[in-house]
Amino acid sequence: MSAPARRKTDPRPVRTRHLARLALLALILPAGCASRNDLYVLLPGKDGKTGALVVESEGKKQTLDTPYAAARVKNVGSVDGLQSSEADVKQEFGPALEAQPKRPVSFYLYFQRDTDEFAPESRALVNQIFAEIARRPAPEVSVIGHTDRVGSMQYNDALSLRRAERCREELIKLGIPKVRITVAGRGSREPEIPTPDQVPEPRNRRVEINVR
């Protein structure tokens, strides 16, 4: 309403008025027009826990710490918070999410005391582990042996490695190439169940097989 009236009475030449309008625009949008189309979205964790993501653009910060909390950066130096949703994320990020590799998975095999012989219930797991490896593209298998705290450190290091190697042999027998499997022995350093020294604990006599 006031604009036409102002235009009639504005004594400044057209070019000056145009420049003034540009200057006003520059004040509203510091970097000129919207220059970026950036979107950052925190997703809920599969384990039910949602982590946090800090989005920072030239000192401006936004912490995302709830499911589907999002930040938009339209210009460098401005971070706007917003709420996204599962449907929005699917729509915007479908192909990237579909390309996500399978999550790594760990299996635990247990052993009889002071041997590299499987505990009875663990023997059957080997085939299941093989099946998991077989259905993954370019699988990598890491086998890490552990012991309980009976015996010396040195003895347990060797025993844990023997247990890991035993698992590798079983997987090779089923057809997994040796180059796909790495083995390590951690001795009694990482007990599943913490115990005093020299205490037998079946749950610590184990091998972790991580497949990814």
Next chain:
Amino acid sequence: MKSALVALTLVLAFGVAAAAAQDAGQIKTSKGSAQIERSGQKLAATVGQVVQQGDVVITGADGSVGITFRDNSLVSIGPDSVLAIDRFVFDSTTHQGNFDASLKQGTLAVISGKLAKQSPDAMKVKTPAAILGVRGTEFVVRTGPAKD
């Protein structure tokens, strides 16, 4: 018969040698046009191909790539994307190290791994407009110039 078939499939899938310790990760999924730029050379970003520090992964309009890193970080990009692996250092015993990546354009999905779990500053993702601090988490990123 069925097990023989599985064995054959395995032999084919395992044709590529296992990742050496200094490799950062390995490509697990690949679709459409996808390449890795490594010291001036272009390699096909096929399943089983290793990814190293310094690599740039590039997809075309129909492309996507998914990579599993040694620390179990899962990183994937959608079409028309450019992702640089600026730094990847991981000590598998202590879980310490650094993972810096830059998404130059396109879309990215991340499930962080052992590095981010061990230390909140270990994993950084950059875009042309922002730096992301990753506190053990799953997230997606889109970056690019505004279309208007």
